[in-house]
Amino acid sequence: MICTLVARSENLVTEKCDKDKEMEHIKSALGACGYLSWSIAKVQRKMESAAQPQSKMKKSRLSQQVGSAQQVVIPYVKGLSKDLARVYRSYGANVVCRPHMTLRKILVPERIKFREKK
Numbered sequence: 001m002i003c004t005l006v007a008r009s010e011n012l013v014t015e016k017c018d019k020d021k022e023m024e025h026i027k028s029a030l031g032a033c034g035y036l037s038w039s040i041a042k043v044q045r046k047m048e049s050a051a052q053p054q055s056k057m058k059k060s061r062l063s064q065q066v067g068s069a070q071q072v073v074i075p076y077v078k079g080l081s082k083d084l085a086r087v088y089r090s091y092g093a094n095v096v097c098r099p100h101m102t103l104r105k106i107l108v109p110e111r112i113k114f115r116e117k118k
Contacts, residue, residue: 006043006047
C-alpha cells in the first residue's frame with residue numbers, strides 16, 4: 001500500500017512543493033489507518049535508493065545482454081519444442097515455450113461473428 005501511494009505521488013505530481021504536500025497527505029492518511037511512521041520512511045528510503053542510477057558497468061553489461069539476444073516464442077509440442085529450442089539457443093536466441101491450449105481458449109468462446117449489412 002505504501003509503495004503504491006509513494007510511487008503514484010512520484011509519477012503523477014510534478015512540482016516539488018506539490019510532492020511535499022502529497023507526501024504529508026499520504027503520511028497523515030496512512031497514520032490514521034494505523035501505519036507506523038518508520039515504516040513509511042523505510043519505504044521512501046528504499047524507493048529512493050532504487051531510483052539511483054546503476055553503475056555504468058552494470059548498465060553496459062545489461063544492455064549488451066538484452067541487446068544481443070532475440071526472444072523467440074514457440075508453441076509447446078511434446079517431443080519437438082525442446083529440440084527446436086536447442087537449435088534457436090545455438091544461434092543466441094532466448095526461447096520461450098507457450099502452451100497451445102490455454103484456459104482462456106478452453107473457457108472463453110470465440111467471438112460471435114457479426115452479420116454484414118447488405
